[in-house]
Amino acid sequence: MNEAAAVSHDDGEEREKAEQMKEAALSMKEMKNVCLVKGKKQTVLAFQVYHRHRFRMEKIQKDLSEEMKKRFPDEKITVSYDFKIFLETSRLIHKIRSGTISGEKAEKEIGRIVRLNNEKT
Amino acid sequence: MANPKKTPEQKEYEKLEKKHEVKRPIWRNCLTAFWVGGLFCVVGQAITYFYIYFFNFTEKTASNPTVATMIFLSMVLTGFGIYDHIGQFAGAGSAVPVTGFGNAVISAAIEHRTEGFVLGVGSNMFKLAGSVILFGVFSAFVVSLVKTILSYWGG
Numbered sequence: 001m002n003e004a005a006a007v008s009h010d011d012g013e014e015r016e017k018a019e020q021m022k023e024a025a026l027s028m029k030e031m032k033n034v035c036l037v038k039g040k041k042q043t044v045l046a047f048q049v050y051h052r053h054r055f056r057m058e059k060i061q062k063d064l065s066e067e068m069k070k071r072f073p074d075e076k077i078t079v080s081y082d083f084k085i086f087l088e089t090s091r092l093i094h095k096i097r098s099g100t101i102s103g104e105k106a107e108k109e110i111g112r113i114v115r116l117n118n119e120k121t
Numbered sequence: 122m123a124n125p126k127k128t129p130e131q132k133e134y135e136k137l138e139k140k141h142e143v144k145r146p147i148w149r150n151c152l153t154a155f156w157v158g159g160l161f162c163v164v165g166q167a168i169t170y171f172y173i174y175f176f177n178f179t180e181k182t183a184s185n186p187t188v189a190t191m192i193f194l195s196m197v198l199t200g201f202g203i204y205d206h207i208g209q210f211a212g213a214g215s216a217v218p219v220t221g222f223g224n225a226v227i228s229a230a231i232e233h234r235t236e237g238f239v240l241g242v243g244s245n246m247f248k249l250a251g252s253v254i255l256f257g258v259f260s261a262f263v264v265s266l267v268k269t270i271l272s273y274w275g276g
Contacts, residue, residue: 084179119182 002026004036005093007106014038021045024071030060035089037096039110042076044117046086057081080117088113154214157207161218165191188219195220199227225249 004022006014018038025034025045033048045068049060058081065079080086092109095101101109127135168190172183198204204224208215215221226246233245247254 082180084173084183087173116177116179119179121182121185 002034003090003093004034004038005096006038007040007096007103007110018043021068021072021075021077024068025064028060028064028067030056033086035086035093037089037092037106037110037113038075039107041107042078042110042114044085044089044110044113045077045079046089047079047081048083048086049081078114078117082117085113085117088116150212153210154212154217157211157214158218161191161215161220165218191219192223195223196227199224200231222250222253225253 002022004015004018006018015038018036021038021043022034022036022045025031025036025047030049030053031047032050035046037044045064047061047064049057053060061079061081065077068075068077068079088109092101092106092113095109096106165187169180169183169187172178172186173180176186178186195204198207204215204220205228208224215224226249229248229250230242230246233241235241236245
């Protein structure tokens with residue numbers, strides 16, 4: 001399940017950039033699935049790795065985060081291996097695709113996912 | 122101090138004892154403990170996914186309610202006398218996971234119930250679980266100290 005979506009202009013330039021980001025993440029050999037949602041201010045990238053790489057997920061996340069910063073320096077990207085973030089991102093993509101969520105609400109949802117990712121306890 | 126040298130009669134008795142003693146099935150016990158302990162872990166993982174799917178918990182934060190739920194379940198099972206049977210069957214497989222902690226607390230509370238709530242249940246409830254908490258906290262402190270020192274040296 002590799003999906004990417006952009007909140008504004010999902011069929012245009014933004015969407016293309018989201019696809020580029022997704023492909024950049026998928027170029028790592030450890031990647032199994034990638035879900036990405038690009039908003040106006042920030043982007044959420046959630047990924048799953050092949051099972052044999054699960055012990056190194058923290059390191060993979062760090063490497064991917066650095067790689068994305070290098071390739072897309074203007075974007076604010078939140079990278080996460082957390083399953084909940086993957087699940088929420090995937091749900092948001094389906095809502096955007098089906099048109100059941102407005103752009104403003106989707107932006108808020110991205111903010112909520114980022115806050116959820118930063119929670120410690 | 123007791124005399125370390127054994128008399129010939131004692132040695133003879135030891136031989137006889139060994140001959141009639143029922144041998145512990147160590148490998149079978151290990152295997153049972155392994156799969157029952159693993160089964161507890163499967164239940165724990167299922168509860169973790171339940172919290173992730175249906176509530177606002179991430180993989181990081183879901184571990185706290187999962188541990189609480191597992192302890193609560195083991196406490197209920199101990200209260201109904203089911204966990205005793207599991208403990209008899211699985212041994213370390215039921216004692217080592219966090220469910221063993223719940224069992225230790227509640228079984229002590231049930232045992233000392235007749236001595237009253239304050240001096241019986243209150244003072245004896247953590248007699249066994251207290252050492253688990255103490256050494257758990259202390260070993261966590263030592264491990265974090267070692268990790269801090271190593272990461273400080275490592276940069």
